[in-house]
Amino acid sequence: MQPGFTAADENASLQAIEAVERLSDDAIRWVADELYRRYAELTVVRGTRGRLPTQQDLKDHLEFLNGALQTGASIFFTDYVRWLATVLESRGGSKQSLDESLELLRRFFDEALESTISDRISDVLEQGRFALAGGREPSEPPYCAYRPRDLPHVAALTKCLINGDVEGARSFSQMSWEASGDYAEVATRLFQPALYDVGILWQRNQITVAQEHLATAIVQTLLTQIYLTAELFAGPSRRTALFAGVEGSEHVLGLRMVSDAFEIAGWTVQFLGANTPTDDLVAHLDSTRPEVAGFSASMVQQLPTLRRLIGVVRAELGSRCPIIMVGGLPTNQLNEVWRWLGADSWSPDAAKAVKEMT
Numbered sequence: 001m002q003p004g005f006t007a008a009d010e011n012a013s014l015q016a017i018e019a020v021e022r023l024s025d026d027a028i029r030w031v032a033d034e035l036y037r038r039y040a041e042l043t044v045v046r047g048t049r050g051r052l053p054t055q056q057d058l059k060d061h062l063e064f065l066n067g068a069l070q071t072g073a074s075i076f077f078t079d080y081v082r083w084l085a086t087v088l089e090s091r092g093g094s095k096q097s098l099d100e101s102l103e104l105l106r107r108f109f110d111e112a113l114e115s116t117i118s119d120r121i122s123d124v125l126e127q128g129r130f131a132l133a134g135g136r137e138p139s140e141p142p143y144c145a146y147r148p149r150d151l152p153h154v155a156a157l158t159k160c161l162i163n164g165d166v167e168g169a170r171s172f173s174q175m176s177w178e179a180s181g182d183y184a185e186v187a188t189r190l191f192q193p194a195l196y197d198v199g200i201l202w203q204r205n206q207i208t209v210a211q212e213h214l215a216t217a218i219v220q221t222l223l224t225q226i227y228l229t230a231e232l233f234a235g236p237s238r239r240t241a242l243f244a245g246v247e248g249s250e251h252v253l254g255l256r257m258v259s260d261a262f263e264i265a266g267w268t269v270q271f272l273g274a275n276t277p278t279d280d281l282v283a284h285l286d287s288t289r290p291e292v293a294g295f296s297a298s299m300v301q302q303l304p305t306l307r308r309l310i311g312v313v314r315a316e317l318g319s320r321c322p323i324i325m326v327g328g329l330p331t332n333q334l335n336e337v338w339r340w341l342g343a344d345s346w347s348p349d350a351a352k353a354v355k356e357m358t
């Protein structure tokens with residue numbers, strides 16, 4: 001059951017989740033038509049994309065809404081709305097059309113459903129509108145509560161990454177590596193905060209998508225370089241772990257850091273990478289039987305998938321089930337969400353994950 005919920009709440013919540021999924025296409029069509037009817041001139045001047053929400057935007061609203069309903073935590077939706085407001089405003093869009101689209105979604109569900117069910121949906125949408133009225137994204141997004149303490153050079157490294165200055169970036173990586181000699185420390189306290197800052201710069205439209213990709217690719221190379229050096233100090237062990245990103249998750253670098261940190265600590269690891277299909281993952285776990293399975297989700301809408309995955313792993317593997325560990329941005333955003341997911345443990349970063357298991 002979701003934290004703080006009664007059985008009646010839970011039932012209304014389950015019906016609300018089912019209704020959002022079932023009525024999603026109708027809701028998107030109705031809201032888009034209504035907005036384009038109100039702003040016919042924008043359709044003519046700007047074409048179907050205009051400055052109004054596209055069908056994809058509305059689909060995203062519903063996915064985050066459903067993530068909030070499923071976890072029972074409206075913070076996932078309010079955080080999304082604040083985040084989107086920054087993205088829109090920094091690109092010349094307005095908060096007004098976002099607010100209108102949330103209001104119209106509320107109207108759609110109010111009219112389509114009985115009030116015990118629609119109230120749950122309205123509540124989350126209204127909290128989103130309230131957050132929107134409250135101003136811009138706070139300077140630090142909620143997942144930064146667990147941002148590891150920066151090593152020196154994070155800001156300088158970030159600059160090199162977004163400018164494609166590989167040699168500069170390599171020198172900061174090397175300096176930190178020589179000072180620390182600890183892969184997990186350099187990964188989580190130098191590269192991780194630099195990537196978080198790259199994300200915020202993209203969100204504020206201060207760098208392009210291409211620069212974000214460039215920065216990520218450079219980090220991948222530099223991480224591999226220190227990983228290869230660190231490997232010299234590690235010996236093999238009998239302890240085994242498998243790491244995989246859930247279906248839908250394309251963010252893989254954090255999971256890679258966790259996997260590498262375990263390997264360097266002496267574990268034998270299997271790293272399956274991003275977006276692993278649930279059925280194949282379960283079959284693979286069944287045939288390889290690691291001691292620990294570490295799963296990663298990178299956005300709130302992947303949490304229900306992760307919860308389903310854990311349920312299937314437990315049901316299929318029974319007493320042969322590995323210790324299940326979870327992590328990733330949305331698990332750092334809401335305390336204790338790992339319990340709702342059904343995991344055995346959670347860690348906010350690679351260094352802490354290794355410590356927890358050894």
Ligand code: B12
Binds near residue numbers: 297
């Ligand atoms: C690089 C990047 C991408 C790359 C990823 C490439 C790759 N090969 O990984 C690409 C371009 C694919 C991408 C796509 C998208 N991205 Co992106 N991305 C980023 C960015 C800049 C860095 C990600 C990263 O590597 N972070 C560094 C790692 C080290 O941190 P981490 O993931 O938190 O991992 C640590 C812990 O969480 C923990 N951990 C992680 N997994 C696990 C597992 C276990 C078992 C344990 C114990 C611990 C653990 O340990 C890790 C190491 O310490 C982030 C910014 C950010 N804040 O992270 C945005 C960010 C995550 N992306 C974002 C968005 C919106 C998207 C897209 C929707 C963009 C789009 N419109 O297409 C898509 C969605 C893709 C998807 N379906 O997953 C937003 C998410 C906003 C939100 N509130 O949810 C962010 C926060 C950017 C921003 N500030 O707006 N992205």
